[in-house]
Amino acid sequence: MRTFLQKRIKLQLLNSRLRMLGVVFVLIVGVFCTAIFSYFEQDHQERDIHNQLEQTIRLQQQYIDKWMSERMSEISMIASLSAVKNWELSEIGAILTLSQSKHVEFKAMGLIDHEGYSALLKSELNVKDRPYFIAAQQGQESISDVIVSRKDGKRIIVFAAPVRDANQQFIGVVAGTVDLTTIEHLMKQFVYGKSGQTYLVDSDDDQLITGAGAGTVEFDSKAIDSAIIDRAKTNSKSKSAYTNYRGETVYGAYTYANNGRWLVIGEAAKADVFASLYAELKYTSLFILLAMAAAVFIMFRTAKKITDPLNHLLTGVKQIKEGGYLYRIEPEVFRNTTLEFQQLCRLYNSMSDTILEQIGAISTERNFVNSIIETAASLVVVIDSDGHIIRFNHSCEQITGHVSEEVQGRSIFDLFVPIEEQSAVRVHFYNLINASGKTRHENHWRTRTGELRLIAWSNTILRGQQGERDSIISIGIDVTEQRAVEQAMIENEERIRLLVGSMDEVVSTFDRELKLTGIYGRSMDSIIHDPHAFYSGKTIHELLNADNAGLHEEAQRKALLERNTVLDWSISSPTGSTYHQTSYSPLLDNGGQVKGVVSVSREITQLKQAEEAFKVTQARLNNILESITDAFMALNNDWTFSYVNSEAERILGKNRESIMGNLLWDCFPKIIGTAIFGSYREAMDKQQPIFTEEYLPFMQAWYGVHIYPSKDGLSIYFQNVTQRKELEHAAKESESRLSTIIETVPNAIVVVDGSGQITMANQMAEDIFGLDKEAILSRTYADDAWFCSTIAEI
Template identity: 25%
Template sequence: MTLGSELYNFSNNHLNEKISQLIINSIEDHAIFVLDPNGFIMTWNPGAENITGFTAGEALGKHFSVFYTDEDKHHNVANTDLTLALRNNKYETEGWRVKKDGTRFWADNTITTLYSENGRLLGFTKVTCDATYRKLSDDHKSRMSAELERRIVSKDKAAISEQRRFRKLIENSYDGISLFDKDLQVFYRSRSAERIVGWNNMERTEREIEDLIHPEDIDIVNQTFADVFAHPDRPVISQYRTKHKQGHYIWVESLISNKLQDADINAIVCNFRDVTERVQAEARIRERNHRIDEILESMTDGFISLDKDFRYTYVNRQIGEMIGYDQRTLIGKNIWNVFPEAVGSATFDAFRQAMLTQRYTWNEDYYAPLQLWQENHIYPSKHGLSIFIRDITERKLAEASMLRSESNLRSIFENTDLAMILFDAGANVVSFNNNAAILSERHFHKTLKAGMPAMHYASITRRQSVENIFDEIRTRSPIVYEVSYPLPDNVTAWFEVRWVNVTNEENASIGVLLSLKNITDKKLAELERERVTKDLIQRNKDLEQFTYIVSHNLRAPVANIKGLTNLLDGLPCNEETDETLKLLSTSITQLDTIIMDLNNILQVSSEANDTLEKVSLISLVEKIESATSLLIKKNNAIITYDFNELPTLMSIKSYLYSIFQNLVVNSIKFRKADVDPVISITSKTDGTKAIIFFEDNGKGIDLQKQQAHLFGLYKRFDMSVGGKGMGLFMVKMQTERLGGKIHIESEPDKGTTFKLEFPLK
C-alpha cells in the first residue's frame, strides 16, 4: 500500500481534521495536496514546497499541470491522469516533473478521488515523492549494460577468458547490440542484432544508416544521434522504423549511449529491440478508439455511458445539444444529482432495473424541466450502462395534437390509404375511417361501431395475441408486424399492421391507434422476384451443365481423330494428300486446345466455393519467384514488394496464386527491349477493401485502341511474344469470382499498373 492510500484510509478513520493537518504538515519528504474536480490546487504542505520550490501562496489556485513538462502539457497528460484516477478511484504513475526553477525531478505520484457521502465528486488527493535518486540508479544500471559490452569488445588478452562468459550473456540476450565508431560506422554487432533485422554483419557494414531507416523517420534518427553527441553523459531513447532484410520495415526501440570518451570502450553503444507488435497494437487501439469516438459523435441520437454508481463516463455532443449542457462538464458527476427531478421517474426505474437484471431495457419518458420527451435504449454490462437517447418531443407533440383535434383526426383518417381505428384505454372502438370499415366487412364480416370492444372483431385464433398487444403496448410502442388474409378466387391480401400507444401530456396512456397498410402488391413483387431468381439460378446451372457436357464429351472424339491423323501421317501419300493431313492435324490440335481452355475456365467456375483461408502475400510471391526462377534469371527481372499495411488476405489461395503468377509472367514477357524488367507489388486497405497494385516498366498498352478487348478470351495485342491470349482473361475471371474488381493504367513505353480490389469481408 502506498503512502497516499495509507493517508486516505487514515483520514477516513474519523480522526479530527486538526490532527490530520498536523500530520500532513510534519511530512517534509512528500508533497501532499488536494485538487478540486478540475485539477486546481486547494491545499499545500511543507513537503510540497521542499520538493517543487513553490510556496503555498504561489501554488494555491494554480492548475497542477504547472509541474508537468512542456511535452506532457502538449499531450494533455495532466487531464489524462485525472481521468484515469476518476475511472479507477486511484491512479499511480511516475515521470519527469518540473520545479519552480525549471529543473526536473523524477516523481512517483498517487492520485486518489474524493467523494462526499452522497457520491458527489469533491476533488482529488495527490501525493508526490521525489524519486530522482532511484531513477538515476536505474540509469546507472543501463550504463552498466554498456560496460558489459565494453568488456566484450576489449582487446585486453589478459581478460579474454573472463570476458568470454560476458560475451555469451550478451550474444544470447533478447536485445540486439551494435557498436558505432565516431563516423557512425558499425564495427560490432551481437547475434541478436542479426536475428532482429535479418542482415548479417557483412551485409550490414555495406549499408549506410540512411539506406536502412524509413524515410519518414530519418529526421528522428538524425536528431537522436545529434543528442547523443551533444550529451555524452546521458543515454538517449528513440523509436523508429528500420528496413528488414526481407524488404519490410520493423519498429525498433533503441537506447543509445555515447562512450567515445571512455578509452576502454571508444564507441557509440546502441541497445535495441523489435517493438513492431507493440507499436501496431497501440496503433490499432488508437484507431479503434478514434473510430468509436467518431461514430458516437456523428450519431443523430444522444449517447451516454454510466458507471455502476450512475456517474457519467462518456457523453456525446448530441446529448449536450439536447439538454443545453457542455457535455464535458458532466463527466464524473452522478446523473441523479444533475437531474434530481428524474429520481423516481420511469427513466430512473428503467436504469435501475437494467442494472439489476443485466438485461436490455427500453422506455419512453417525459422530463418536465427541459420539456423533453425521450426514448431510451438501455444496454447494461458489469461495468455500468450504455444508453442511446432519442429526442421524440416533436413526435409526441404531433400525436397529442392529433388527439386534441377531432376534426384534424378525421381529416387524417379519411385522406390516407391506411385503414385506421382508434381505441380508448379500455380497448373499445372510439373512431375509425372508411377504409377500416370496408376491411372489417370484407375480412371479418362485421360492421365497425364506436363503443364496441376490440375483441369483438378478433378471430378466436387471434384474440390471445390481441390481448397481449394491449398489455404490452404501454411499454413497447409501436408494435409492427405483417399479416395475410385469404380472399375469394384463391387470392391473398397482405397488410402491414402497426399498433401505437397514445398518451396525454402527463404521459398517461389514453388509447391505442391501429393502422393497416395494404402491401399486397409489394408482397407479390417479392414473390415474383424470388421466382425469377430461382429460375435464373436453375438456367445458369443448366447452362453450366451443358457447357460441361460439350467440353468433356468432345474430348474423347477429338483425341481419337488426333490419333488417327497421327497414324495417317506415317502412311505413303501424294503431296496434295500430305498437305491436307497437315491442315487437318493443325485444326484438330487447335480444337483440342480450345476444349482444354474451356475445361480450365469450367474448373475456375467449379472452384468458386473453395474454402477461404488466410493467405500470406509474402509467401505467395516467394513461391511464384521459386516457380519462375529460370524466367526471372533469364530476363534479369527484379521483383519488389511491400505488404506492411496488408500482409495477409482471407481468400482462395489457388486463385490468388494464379492471378499473381499471370501478372508477373506477363510483365516479364512484355518487357521493353534492352531494359531489365522491374515489377513492384504493394498492398493497402481503405477499411472495407483490400487493394493490391502490380506496377512494371514494360512496353505498356495503348488503352485507346485495346481497352474494349483487353480482357477478352484469345485476345492478343503483341505478336512479337508467344502466347494464347488466356492470361488476362483468367486474371479478370478469377478476380471477379473472388468478388473483386480489376483496373488498369498504361501507356505505350511507360509501363503498366494493375489495381486489384477485393472485399475484406
C-alpha cells in the first residue's frame, strides 16, 4: 500500500510539472507573439499612414500645380489674341464671356486698362496697387497670393497676364479670379480615408488658406502654430506623431505647391490610425488565449502516450525533410492512442497529401510557364548579373540559329552583340542593374550566319526570395523589317519631293489667305537657289503686275470654292513677250475640306509660235515627252490616240504602233463606264484641266491623272500613286483613332472653321452645353446661346 501511494504521488508530481511547464511555455509563447504582433503591426500602421499621406498630398500638389498651370495658360492665351491686343472691347467681352462659360472654375474674368480700372464695366474699383497688376506692367504673368476681394470681401486668387499692343506697349491686363472654394473642391478629390484632413498654409506667413477632409470647417485666414510647419521649414523628414493646430495628436506629411508658395499638409488622427490595431489586438489576444487553452489541453492529454505515435511522426518528418512525401502513418499505429494523437497523425497524413498536391501543382505551373516561354513569338532570354545566359527560348533559337544548350552560361555580349555596340549595351545593362527598374532599348544581334537583326528589348529585374537581385529577364521583338519599312517611307517621301522639284512646270501652293506656302520646279531652282524661302508668304500681287495679278486672284478664289480654272497669260518685256498657262485647283485636307489652292504653271511661248515652226516644235515636244518620268498620252477630238510616250507604253502594256490612230475604247474596252473615262469626257466637254485619282481595275493600281484639254483633244499625264494611297489610308486610320481619343477625353473640345461655324464637338461638349451634337453644329461660335448675361467684376 505504501509503495503504491509513493508511485501515485510521484506520478502526480510529474504530471503537475509537465502541466506547469506546458502552461508556462504556452504563456511565454502567447505573450511573445502578442508583443511581436503589436510591435510590427504598429510599425506597419505608422509606415502605412505615412505612405498614404505622402501619396495623398503628392497627388494634391501635382493636381493643384497642373490645375493652376492650365488656368494661367488660359488667361495667357486670351491675352495673346489679336482682338485683345487691338483693344476691341466688344470682341473681348464676347471672348471673356465664352471663356468663362467654358471654364467654370473662374469666379470672374475681366479686362483691366493700364490705369487699373475695369475696361468693360463701369466701376470705381482700382487695382493699380495690386502686386499682380504691378507684375503685369513689368511684362510678367503672375498668380497672386490669397487676397481679399475689394468687391465682396471674399478671399480669392488672381491669374493675370499683361496685354501689349503692336508696339509692345503695356495697355492692360487680362485677369481671372478663382474663389478658394474651388481650391477646396480640388483638395477634396484627394483626401486620406474618412479620418484624414488636408489643408494649405502660406509658406511665408503660416496663414491657413483652405482645406478638406474630416472635421473640416470654414477656414479663417489666420496664422497657425504646428510642429509640421516647423518640420517643413527645417526640411525635417521626421515621421513621429505631433500636436496639430487644433490640439489633436496626429501623424502628418507635407509638400510644397504653387512654386513653393503653398505648403500642402496632410494629417490623420493617431487615435483613428490605431483604431483598427486596437481591435485587431483584442481579437488576436482572444484568439491567442483560445489557442493557449487548446494547447494546454492538448499537452495534458498528449503527456500520457507519446512514444509510438511520436516515433512515427518523427519518421514522417525526416522523410519530408529528405524530400519524400509518400510516407503515411497507418491507422493501426494510432488506433489505440489518445484522440489528440489520432488527430495529429491524421493531420500529418493530410499535410503530406497537401504537400504532395502542391508539389504537383508547382510542377504543373512550372511546366506551364516553360511552355509559354518556349511557344511565345517574342524573344525571351534570362541572364544573370554578369551577363551570362540562363534561359534561351525557342524564338531566340529561330532568330539566332543557336540552340539553348550551346549558349547556356555564355556571355550574351560576346556571343550576340556586335563589337561596335558592346560598349553601349554593357553600359545600359549595368545601369539597369544599379537602377533596379524596368528599361527599354534597341540593339542588334548577330545570328549564326552573321546576319544582323535589330531587336527592341524590354528588361526587368528578377528578385530572389530575400529581395536580392537574382537575374534579368529580357523580352524582345525583332523590328528589323519594321525599321526598314519606316526608312523606305522616308525615302519615298524624299523621292516624291525630288520628282516634283524636277518637273519643268512650276507647282505652287497657297493657304486660304492666298499667301504662297511653297513653290517647286526645276525652272525655279535654276533661277533661285532656294525659291521656297525667297517667295514664301507673298501674295500674287507681290509677284505679278496688276493686270495679271487680278486674273490670278480671281482664279484662286474660284479654287477656294472648289472650281478649277486654267489661265493663259503673258509677260511683256523689252526683249519680247512670254506666254504662260496656269491651272488653279483646290487643295484639300484629309477630311475633304479646302485648306488652300494649288497651281501648276508652265510657259507656253513655244506653243504660241507653233504655227511658224510646227514640225520643229513637234519634234522637240516629242523629245520632252519621252524624257519625262510621267506617263503621257494625247487623244484627238475623235478619241483616237495621237501620241503615247515610252512610259505610257510600259504602263499600258501596249506599244504605240498598236494603238496610234485607234479609238480609246477599242484599245481598252474596260475603260468604258469608269470614273477616269468620265473625267476624260468632262475635260473634253468643259475644256477645263482636271486632276483625278482613280483606281483602275484593269491595271490593278491607283493613278493620279492630270487631264489638259485643248482645241485638238486631250493631253493626259498619269502616275502610279498606289503607294501614296496606302499611306493616306494609314493616315486616315490614325485620324480615326485620334477622333476616338477626342471623344473620350474628359474635356470639352469644339472646332470652329474660318467662317465661325462650329464643325466638330465631342461628347464632353454635349454634356457641358446640354445640347446634342446636331444642335451644337448648327450654331456659330458667336451664337447668343454661348454668352452669359453679365461679366463678373474682379
